[in-house]
Amino acid sequence: MRIKSVIFAFLPAMVLFAGCSGYTNQPLYTDSAKSIYVEMFDNTTFQRDLEYDLTDAIAKRIDAETPYRIVSDKSRADTVLSGKITGIGSTALTIERETGRSLENQAEVTAQFSWKNLKTGEYLLENVSASATATYSQFQQQGIDYASKTAANKLAERIVELMQVEW
Numbered sequence: 001m002r003i004k005s006v007i008f009a010f011l012p013a014m015v016l017f018a019g020c021s022g023y024t025n026q027p028l029y030t031d032s033a034k035s036i037y038v039e040m041f042d043n044t045t046f047q048r049d050l051e052y053d054l055t056d057a058i059a060k061r062i063d064a065e066t067p068y069r070i071v072s073d074k075s076r077a078d079t080v081l082s083g084k085i086t087g088i089g090s091t092a093l094t095i096e097r098e099t100g101r102s103l104e105n106q107a108e109v110t111a112q113f114s115w116k117n118l119k120t121g122e123y124l125l126e127n128v129s130a131s132a133t134a135t136y137s138q139f140q141q142q143g144i145d146y147a148s149k150t151a152a153n154k155l156a157e158r159i160v161e162l163m164q165v166e167w
Contacts (some may be wrong), residue, residue: 028164029066030124033117036068037077041111042084051085053149054111057156065160079124083113083159086129090144093135107147108133109155115163130158 087110092102132154136147
């Protein structure tokens with residue numbers, strides 16, 4: 001009888017702490033850097049001006065979602081983020097049976113980037129590849145330009161997510 005009461009007394013505590021094994025209170029981002037300089041991404045594809053959209057989206061996401069401060073002078077930055085757009089592709093998702101014309105397409109933007117600590121010279125991330133997709137439809141007056149800009153914004157989100165410290 002006494003064993004049952006001891007078990008029932010500790011059961012709520014065991015259930016409460018059993019679900020906490022996969023969590024940590026460590027910060028999501030490294031605290032070794034306070035500022036970041038985002039270099040203009042290169043573009044090795046034939047789609048013009050997408051590097052401006054991607055670089056701008058990355059800077060805005062870093063400013064809004066991370067503890068880092070964006071600086072415009074590289075000599076005043078703790079870290080630098082640089083990269084290049086390596087691919088833009090489009091595939092048909094659905095095709096109209098009678099005409100063979102695509103109804104819905106998907107654009108994919110791929111980039112490779114590095115994040116370097118300027119104080120130590122070490123790479124926090126080196127030659128990491130990331131990609132993002134977006135769908136578009138000619139019937140909704142959308143084209144590859146619209147979809148590639150949307151995919152670039154999603155890619156910026158993915159790049160900032162990859163800057164998080166692994167648990």
